[in-house]
Amino acid sequence: MHHHASAQASPGAAFREYGEKPPEITRKITACVACRKQKIKCNMGDGPPCVRCKKRGLSCTVNKSLQMILESDADWKTKTESRVKALESALNKVADRLSMPELLEYEMEDDEEDDAKPPRSHPSSRLSPLAEKHTPHNFEIVMDDNAGPAAIPGSVMTPVIVPGVEPNREDQDIIKRGVLTVEQAQAYLDLYQNRLDHFLYRILGDRRSLGQVRKTSPLLLAGICTVSALHLAARDFERLYQEFVSIAAAQTFSRHNNVDDVRGLLVGAFWLSGISWTCVGAAVRMATEIQLQRSIFKTLSGDRSHYLRTRLYYLVYICDHHFSIAYGRPPMTRQDDTIRASSAFLDSEHAVEDDARLVSQVKFWSVGTEVYETFGIDVERPLTADMIDPIRRFGIKLDEIRAYWSERLTRNDYVGNYPRKGVHLHYHFAKLYLYSMAFRGIGKPGFKAPDVALDIDELANNAILSATTILRTVIQDPEIQGHLNGLPTYFDLMIAFATVFVLKVSTKYATSVRVDTTEIRSLVGEVVRVLKHVTSTMHPRHLLVSVARGAGNLLERCRPQDYRGPYPSNAHVTLSHPTFDDSLYDVSRNGQGPMFDNFFMGEFDFLSTQDMMNNFQQDPQFPQLPPQM
Structure with a gap:
């Protein structure tokens, strides 16, 4: 009994001493069943049927010899080992992906050590899954003639995918x-x-x-x-x-x-x-x-x-x-x-109230796409006379969208008056990035050419109005404050940009724009106070926590310094008199690197993994005014 169990414990052990090939059997079966039964010579040739069976129309079969059985067993063993290795490789990838190193700790128990097998590497020393080879899917193309002549070109080919490794x-x-x-x-x-x-x-x-x-x-x-x-x-x-x-x-x-x-x-x-x-x-x-x-x-x-x-x-x-x-x-x-x-x-059979809110956003961003495609992204190019009227027409489109949807949208059982107030905020942010084009090319030759000077003043004042309206909404509306821990991160970006924009315009990037510097500082100070209160119970990883901290740090740095004396509260800030060192605004670099390059905010990096805007670098390059959508 013990001997039998031992023999079955390692069914492939007998083959190992002979190397890769099974042992040769001297006596082989070469005659078919019919010829062996008649005890006559079997002329097999290249394989069944033999000459006699072929001539007589008999069924010609050859019983498996021990040699054939051994060869078949060895072939099965080779294929099985290959499949096990593939399974181990797949399991390693799954373990890495799921961060479960315990899946890799299982060791297969062999009766004998395989010297040819490479040593198992510790999970931590293996290559990252990102560095491992990606095996492409095998597929065949089936030509489909059911598509009409006006069909999309790719529709005439139907790929038949051979199943590969898919996430479970x-x-x-x-x-x-x-x-x-x-x-x-x-x-x-x-x-x-x-x-x-x-x-x-x-x-x-x-x-x-x-x-x-x-x-x-x-x-x-x-x-x-x-x-x-x-x-x-x-x-x-x-x-x-x-x-x-x-x-x-x-x-x-x-x-x-x-x-x-x-x-x-x-x-x-x-x-x-x-x-x-x-x-x-x-x-x-x-x-x-x-x-x-x-x-x-x-x-x-x-x-x-x-x-x-x-x-x-x-x-x-x-x-x-x-x-x-x-x-x-x-x-x-x-x-x-x-x-x-x-x-x-919206007029379709199944549309509901939430779809109206959804479509209002589609309308806003459709206008945004037109703005982007019309004016591009060259922030170094000052506005010319032929650009003024298109900007005004886009502004009118935004006015119409706001008027229509503010009137149509109603109170929501789950988020209160946010549907209407959200339209209000989206409108002003859209206006902000549209009208801040007035600052394109500031400091460059041709900026505020005589034929567009008054128009640029008008656009610039409208941009400031929208930015301050966003900030005042955050300060004065308790319902919006209650929604800040829930609104998507786009709103956090909106608040961050409006804050930086008003500080930039009120201290350096202003030209023929009446800005009450004291009021701006007071406004931003209130925003910082509200944000710090709202974020006091938020998760530290919430983006608004970084916005609140960064806005406070930036406000502390923005202390206007006049070359001739103190500014009056309603100072007329001009481009020719910068009020503080350019290095103040370069907040785009820290030890961890940017999470992304925020093009709309110039070189400002609000989404770093560490404290946003905490590390100010002394770099003489002043970030450009943000380009538009």
């Missing part, structure tokens, strides 16, 4: 993996659906149960829990953040993404400032891959599933344009059929 969605579930309990995840989902989601016109669309979210997208579940933990100042935010990033990275090269994966990326993009641009870029790509932009046609015909897909595409469009401004990069989504049909979308 069940293994990505943060509840299954023990990151959160069901109760914790439910609490986070409740906060998100009862509050946060309504600031963004309901990214989820229809209300979901926890089971529904878990089933369709672990990425969406992780995004919701991460963002809710941030706004609850929960201790597990950091771990959830890393989980979300890991799952999002694993999904990047997947060919099996769905609409809820897009929703998960949007949740991350709107609220997680450090990875906003990365998330929205991936969301745009996924949205176009699953053809969200083509759902508008069936939406207008009353199809509810396509209605939900279309409103998701509008959210992708809005998010893309939010951060095209913040990052100063051209938007990836354009004025396509879906965007042009936004008014018709």
Whole structure:
């Protein structure tokens, strides 16, 4: 009994002493069954059937010899070892991605040590998954003749994907993996659906149960829990953040993404400032891959599933344009059929009140796209006479959008009067970046040429009015203050830029603009006070915490110094008399490097990983006035 168990403990051990090949068997079976039965010579030739069986039409088979069995067994062993190695490699990647080194600690038990096998490396010494080879998908193309002659070229080829290594969605579930309990995840989902989601016109669309979210997208579940933990100042935010990033990275090269994966990326993009641009870029790509932009046609015909897909595409469009401004990069989504049909979308069968808020944003950003395409990004070029009227026409468009939607939108059960007040804030920020073009080319030859001087003064004053209105809203409106721990990071950027803008204009970048320097300092001081109070209970990683701290530091540095004496409270600040050292504004560099280059804010870097605007460098280069969208 013991001998039998020992023999079965290592079924391949007998072969090892013979090297790679199985032992040779001297007696081999060479005759077929029919010839052996007749005990006559079997002329097999190149293989069955033999000459006799072929001539007589007999079935010609050869029993497996011991040699053939051994060779087959050795072949099976080789293939199995190859598959086990591939499985180990895949498990290593999963362990790295999930930050679970314990998965790598399992050692296979062999009866004998394999000298040819390379020693296992410690998990920490292995290459990062990013450095490992990416194996491309194998696929074949099936030519499809069902498409008409006017079809999109790529539609005539249907790729048949050979299954590769795809993320295991069940293994990505943060509840299954023990990151959160069901109760914790439910609490986070409740906060998100009862509050946060309504600031963004309901990214989820229809209300979901926890089971529904878990089933369709672990990425969406992780995004919701991460963002809710941030706004609850929960201790597990950091771990959830890393989980979300890991799952999002694993999904990047997947060919099996769905609409809820897009929703998960949007949740991350709107609220997680450090990875906003990365998330929205991936969301745009996924949205176009699953053809969200083509759902508008069936939406207008009353199809509810396509209605939900279309409103998701509008959210992708809005998010893309939010951060095209913040990052100063051209938007990836354009004025396509879906965007042009936004008014018709509101008249479709399934449209609701939140869709009106959604479309109001589409309208704002459509104008923003026109501004960007009309005026470009050259901030060194002063305005000329032929640019003034287009700027005014864009301003009129924004006025009309504000008037229409302020009147149409009503109080919301979840976020109060934010629908109307949000339009008010978006309007003034849109006006701010439109009218701040008045400062383009400041200090360059041709700036404020005689034929445009009065027009530029008018535009500049309008820009200051919008910036100060944003700040006064933050100071004076308790409801908006209550929403700051919930609004997407775009609003934090808006407040930061308005603060820096008024300080710049009131101390250096002003020309023929009446600015009450004392009032500006008092205004910014009140903003800092309010922000510090609001952020006192926020998670330290919330972007507004950095905005509050950085604005306070900047205000302390902005102490006007006159060359001839003190400024009166209603001083007429001019370009020819700078009031303090240029190095004050260079806040773009710190030891950690920028999180991103904020083009709209010139060289200002508000989203660094460390204290924003705390480290002022003595650099003689003064940052340029921010270019426009």
